[in-house]
Amino acid sequence: MTENHRLTAGDTAPAFTLPDADGKPVSLADYHGRKVIVYFYPAASTPGCTKQACDFRDSLAELGGAGIDVVGISPDKPAKLAKFRDAEQLTFPLLSDPDRSVLMAWGAFGEKTMYGKTVTGVIRSTFLVDEEGKIALAQYNVRATGHVAKLRRELSV
Template sequence: MTTNHRLAPGDIAPEFTLPDADGKSISLADYRGRKVIVYFYPAASTPGCTKQACDFRDNLADLGEAGIDVLGISPDKPTKLAAFRDAEKLTFPLLSDPDRTVLTAWGAYGEKTMYGKTVVGVIRSTFLVDEQGRIEVAQYNVRATGHVAKLRRDLAV
């Protein structure tokens, strides 16, 4: 099994510019000066990813008050992201990385174990990027359910 490159606190967050659900380009640099949670999820409109996205949506006001924005990234195309956003009334940007370049740069794509088998896919991961663009928190293989509540506890938000 190959080892995926993993980011750690203190690392410079890999820059990216990706299309959102409406095809508008969003860059990590757009968030410089604010903290931002960048989370990677396997597929829009699946049960776990829907639960996780709705948890972020439901906690967005408290995170925003703490000076933290949220970005979700998956390999889905913008049209699928738009349908997901609209169906779940999501109010934060969902970004499309169909060639998985950004997912790979952040260590969120590669070999993982699912149901006892080694597969290649999106590794559900969450990062907190500080105001200067450095990784403050790096969490890999997070659980979809309960993750946002745990993250809020860890960040004291």
Template sequence: MTDNHRLSPGDTAPEFTLPDADGNDVSLSDYRGRKVIVYFYPAAMTPGCTKQACDFRDNLAELNGAGLDVVGISPDKPAKLATFRERDELTFPLLSDPEKTTLTAWGAFGEKKMYGKTVQGVIRSTFLVDENGKIEVAQYNVRATGHVAKLRRDLSI
């Protein structure tokens, strides 16, 4: 297994076009002119991913008020994302990347430690992309619990 390519502040955010929970294409370029938080999570409806998504949902008004949109990306198929969205009343786009091409391009898929073993998988990661498509913040191996509060502190929101 090799080292994962990691993005850093100042890098151009890799473009993507992925289906949302309803099968509609959403592209990073749709957010040009606005800042967007792009976060990657392993699997819809698991305890940690649910906690993280609900934290984003519960803080969405403040994030939007600060000029930030939120997009979540996982390898889940759109139908599972739709169930997740409905079950937890999620009000921001959830995008499907089953081939993991976007996850890989952003350094959010690869080698990680899990229960003391090295495995290939989704690396829970969060990025802030500026109005011009540049990475402003790149955070890898974030914790599901408390992450949104820490992000808000880091961004002074």
């Protein structure tokens, strides 16, 4: 598998419409006029992804106060996302991308190193999309633990 094109600051964020945990469609266009963090994670209810999602949940008041919304995207089906949301009391949209087309468009699916081996999968990635739909910040291969705190420092939130 070849390396996907990676997004950088100034690129137009690839449009998407994906079902949320309840099967309702959510589009990037729904956030036009607001900043939104779009983050990609490998699998709901796994330790790292749970830690990251809970860190976003616990930072929502501060992020929202700074005019920033949060959306998480994984290949999980809506039913699994609903269980994850309910178990962890997540209050931001979790979107389902089972065919990985949005993950690929954002460069968040491809080869990565895991435990010393090269595998193909979801590349844990975080993006800040500005009010006009442009990428303001693109981060690939982020760590699940401590990432949200680091992101808040970088965004001065």
